[in-house]
Amino acid sequence: MGVEGEVLGKLRERFRPSDAAIVRERVVRIGIERNDLLPVCRFLKETLGVEHLTCISAVDWRDRYECVYHLTSWSRNFMVQINARIPKDDPHIDSLTPLWNGANVHEREAYDLMGIVFDGHPNLVRILLPKDYEFHPLRKDFPQEVDRQYVSRRKIGGGG
Amino acid sequence: MGEMWINMGPQHPMTHGLWNLRIKVDGETIVDAEPEIGYLHRGYEKIMEVREFQKNVVLTDRLCYVSSITWSHCYCLACEEIMGVEAPPRGQYLRVVTNELQRIASHLMWLAAYGPDLGLLTALLWALRERELFLDLIQLISGARMNQNYPRIGGVRNDMPPDFEKYCRKVIAHFRKKLRDHEQLFEQSKLFQMRTVGVGRISRAQAMDWGVTGPNLRATGARIDLRTLDPYDAYPDLTFEAVTRSEGDSYARYKVRMEEMKASCDLIEEALASMPEGPYRSKPPRRAEGEGFRRTEDSRGEAMFYVIGDGDDRPYRVKIRSPVYSSIFAAPLMMRGNKIADVVAIMGSIDVCVGEMDK
Amino acid sequence: MSGHLIDLYGWSHAIASFLLWLGSLPLELGNWVAINLTGAPSPGPLTGVIGFLTSDGITSLTAAIIAINIMLVWAAALHLFTLMWIERKLYSRLQDRRGIMIGLGSFDFLASTLGRIPIIGRPFRRPSHLGTGYLQNLADGIKLIQKEVITPTNADRWMFHVAPVLITVSTLMAFVALPWSDGMWLMGSYETRPLGCVTDCTSVPVNQWGILFILAVFSIAPLGILIAGWASNNKYTLIGGMRAAAQLMSYEIPLALCVIAIVVFSGTLDPFELVRRQTERPFTFGPWTIDFLPNWYILNPILWIAFIVFFISVIAEAERIPFDIPEAEAELVEGWTTEYSGMRFGLVFAFKWLRALIGAGLISILFFGGWTGPAFVTLGVENLTTPQAEAIYILPQEFWFSLRVYIIFIVFVWIGWSVPRIRIDQILNIGWRRLVPLSLLAILLAAGARAWLGGF
DSSP states (O other), X not given: OHHHHHHHHHHHHHHOOSEEEEEETTEEEEEEEGGGHHHHHHHHHHTSOOOEEEEEEEEEOSSEEEEEEEEEETTTTEEEEEEEEEETTOOEEEOXXXXXXXXXHHHHHXXXXXXXXXXXXXXXXXXXXXXXXXXXXXXXXXXXXXXXXXXXXXXXXXXX | OOEEEEEEOSSOTTSSSSOEEEEEEETTEEEEEEEEOOTTOOOHHHHTTTSXXXXXXXXXXXTSTTSHHHHHHHHHHHHHHHHTOOOOHXXXXXXXXXXXXXXXXXXXXXXXXHHHHHTOTHHHHHHHHHHHHHHHHHHHHXXXXXXXXXXXXXXXXXXXXXXHXXXXXXXXXXXXXXXXXXXXXXXXSHHHHHHHTTSSOOOHHHHHHTTOOTHHHHTTTOOOOHHHHSOOTTGGGSOOOOOOOSSOSHHHHXXXXXXXXXXXXXXXXXXXXXXXXXXXXXXXXXXXXXXEEEEEEETTEEEEEEEEEESSSSOSEEEEEOHHHHHHHHHHHHHTTSBHHHHHHHHHHHOOOHHHHHO | OOOOSOOHHHHHHHHHHHHHHHHHHHHHHHHHHXXXXXXXXXXXXXHHHHHHHTSHHHHHHHHHHHHHIIIIIIIHHHHHHHHHHHHHHHHHHHTXXXXXXXXXXXXXXXXXXXXXXXXXXXXXXXXXXXXXXTTHHHHHHHHHHTSOOOOOTTSOHHHHHHHHHHHHHHXXXXXXXXXXXXXXXXXXXXXXXXXXXXXXXXXXXXXXXXXXXXXXXXXXXXXXXXXXXXXXXOHHHHHHHHHHHHHHHHHHHHHHHHHHHHHHHHSOOOHHHHHHHHHSSEEEETTEEEEEEEOOGGGOGGGHHHHHHHHHHHHHHTTOTTSOTTTSOSSSTTGGGTTOOHXXXXXXXXXXXXXXXHHHHHHHHHHSOTTOOOOOSEESOOOSSSHHHHOEESSOHXXXXXXXXXXXXXXXXXHHTTSOOOOHHHHHHIIIIIIHHHHHHHHHHHHHHHHXXXXX
């Protein structure tokens, strides 16, 4: 059982997420819609004692965006991975900067490379790319210059 | 004179890498600071989507080129999560040994950069002289001094040569003595302490809030080291205690890294003594589907890779979490209220490596 | 006791007379031609010119030029190269490496030169790294000379050009007053001692205000640095220049106060007199005398505070680490010298070493007995009453003075390359709040010693 089971139970009973699972020892994973993000994170921070936001990743699935949050609790030594689904045509989601200041830079990077807009961010400007760059390169529709050798086996076999 | 913005960089001897620090000064005192990064952005995450899983180790080596094995190790752990393989015990121990050797080499490079920042130019030569020994050891085991391409998904590339253990112990014994010399060089005169004690103070709560990890966090009094909290590979079997200090200033960060070098020496000796026999690598599958993440205690803090595979032989998405990325943006907190001349002391003590920050 | 090797005024007068005589030879020839071949009346038409050329005034003027030439150009250059070599080799060894290696032994002149001539098709062999490294600084100087001299666009042109001149000239003026031995000096005159003597007189050099003059011109350099920082039209050089000026002006005070302590203790500002006091009698401390010790002021416990404060002030004045924040700061690139290129930068950079040399020279005159030392073997008659007249010393006074200066400089380098540098506010803190009270204490001690223990 352990702390990950306890965390999973509390999250399930409070938010009823669509998919929630234990990944491995001390790691819980839940998938939520974007509107639930702030309540879940606030609950994690205030009730379950999550002090540290490790990372915010932005993923471009073909039918949606997903913002993956990795949160850590140092004191109770567990991690939570939150997959927040974002519709493709409206890439907005709440910013976590009110809760953790460390979210500031990660959200800027997600905006810069993937184009997801974080509502409530104090200074959402590009961070890695030049300020006047027009594209969001990490999106799947941004072309890759690929050589023959970098074409995957599946693609060679005719797949997508 | 009022308040004005000064640009330190991007071309600047202090910055140790290519990034820009804008500081707002009122006379000599710093009121605010704003780092500007991205000069070394190489598009890693996009490139890694078109290269096969194992070929990406060549790239992850070059993320932080000073501390390459630790980054590739983290990536291999994340890929092993998706693929469901686990390195055999000997492979795990080899990864730990090379990890710690690389950590000492990285800390020595930091020391070699920090001394000249403060005017102690002799520290550059001395620390690099010691680093040469560790680079020689790493070359002995992996074939290259930097960017070694040594960890593999499922283990390591090759076993250690037969005389490696002997040389390693010799180097560690020699290094312990030399580390005392380096400490004396820095600490015997009070001038170093005049420059670093009380400079760049950050509190534990602030550090945690801003996502600072690693030696920078341990210097504020938090006993947080991923090698004890969330151990991976052979770390659960080794005795290890995180090094902490409570002041949170530049001197504390310096001391934590010096003590960490000693702790790494102990770890290496213990790992070498209890190294099991057997294979050093297990064969991973070529294709992988799923998502996995793994974090390790890199030389600079908590490094994390989040890898998603969609059934193909290359990743769908790779996300790199760099500890320096968060620490640099906590630096303005450390700098407020200090003088311009303290910027060097503070930024040097954070240990910036621009490669991993800009990806 | 050693004697001096170079009698600068004597030699320069001799050289001047010789050169003027040489220069007047064609005129004599012309005269002779005029008298004997052309029938001009004797004395010939050029006699006046010859007389003028060989007169005392012109001879003295030429002698002065030659003396200045020898002292400032050759001695300064020689000592500058040697000091730079010492520093670069010493700090390299502190850093566990060999340092500069291209020197006189790098060029293999003894071997066949054919392989070295760049004939088309035959490779040219580079010099080997087996020399001492002495020529490296000359090579660096030549490199700096051949660089493009750039003046920033909006710089204050006149001030930009004047600033390095000010620094250079003021340092060389300090060199004028710094004697290297009993005979090698530019500023001074001869006096007979003991005063009012009839028989058994010796002629000794005196320079009543020597130390004061050195300190005074030493203090002109901060002005030059401030002008350089301002005239470069650069935010950072301005900050660097102001910091340098603040630091140098602050450390002038303990410097001067310690000299006052010595003056109170010994009663003279004359470098020659100070050396004579320290050498012509054994170590005296009030009524007690220790015969085998020389009377060097460093051995006197009363003056130890003055020595330590003076030493630290000289390091700060020479802008060496740990006090070099105005110019070698990691965030101000090169500080106030950033915009200077080519030999202008080379000059101010080199004069940093000459200022250290002057500081070390001052320390050796004030505390270490100047230029005395055993002579070991002398060729010729060692005549104690007129030492400058007859003997040739194997280890002359110039050698002993240079030895002291180099040893003190080695301590400067040793300190400089073992410690970090401190911030400007910490530098000023130390200067004003620690060194000034200590130097006042030193004056008090010296005055007390003079009052209660008698003259020294």
